[in-house]
């Protein structure tokens with residue numbers, strides 16, 4: 001690990017000021033992704049801005065027909081919060097499938113969505129549910145947020161403060177996980193909500209994507225059988241030591257069927 005300065009602000013305004021004035025400063029939330037990168041000397045920020053002392057980034061609240069979740073909310077709290085469990089049970093269940101107990105006790109929703117790892121769980125939920133990303137300076141719709149592998153619409157120094165999830169009519173999630181890390185090999189999140197039927201695939205490609213043929217099939221008939229014969233092309237999907245693109249393509253249909261059954 002290289003040397004770095006450490007700051008622990010207590011307000012979003014102070015954190016943003018540090019991020020905009022200290023060159024190469026970086027926010028740190030749960031540290032589950034950033035700290036291993038620092039330990040392996042894959043990253044060299046001049047300073048870390050620890051977000052854990054900022055009360056504005058905490059909390060889960062109902063706002064009309066949406067549940068707004070603070071960026072510093074830990075996976076464990078998403079899993080167990082009563083409002084999320086009753087309003088968006090698929091999101092709570094998904095949080096319980098992230099990594100292991102230690103990762104869920106430290107890692108945060110904001111950190112995961114800012115990182116946008118193609119094998120992460122939350123991006124599929126956010127895109128399928130039509131979430132809105134709230135930052136220190138603007139609101140970004142999920143359709144405009146995910147730009148590709150480890151890339152989002154966040155600008156340098158922009159802080160994700162909360163994510164607003166419309167409560168869906170129904171939603172479900174299924175993933176085939178890497179047995180060692182529990183990261184997603186291929187997952188599918190399905191939702192029927194204010195933005196219609198959405199089917200989002202994670203883990204299989206370089207970033208999350210909507211499976212529009214399955215969305216059309218489920219719009220006509222919401223049942224696992226409706227997606228059973230929809231085949232995902234392997235073109236452009238990931239191929240690595242864990243599985244080929246063809247295997248991942250096959251998993252898209254299998255996980256979609258399970259996710260629809262989960263939503264029922």
Ligand SMILES: Cc1cc2nc3c(=O)[nH]c(=O)nc-3n(C[C@H](O)[C@H](O)[C@H](O)COP(=O)(O)OP(=O)(O)OC[C@H]3O[C@@H](n4cnc5c(N)ncnc54)[C@H](O)[C@@H]3O)c2cc1C
Pocket residue numbers: 026027028029030031032033034035051071097098099100103106107108109110111112114115117119120121122154158159160161181182183184
């Ligand atoms: C062993 C292991 C297994 C895992 N398995 C899974 C899994 O199955 N599924 C899954 O989805 N994830 C998994 N993860 C990742 C885990 O969910 C992390 O918690 C997550 O990727 C990052 O969240 P964090 O809070 O730790 O972020 P950090 O590591 O602190 O930060 C990650 C990145 O986001 C930036 N950042 C953090 N907060 C903000 C913010 N509010 N605004 C702007 N930028 C910000 C940081 O600067 C950094 O670049 C695993 C991790 C480990 C170590």
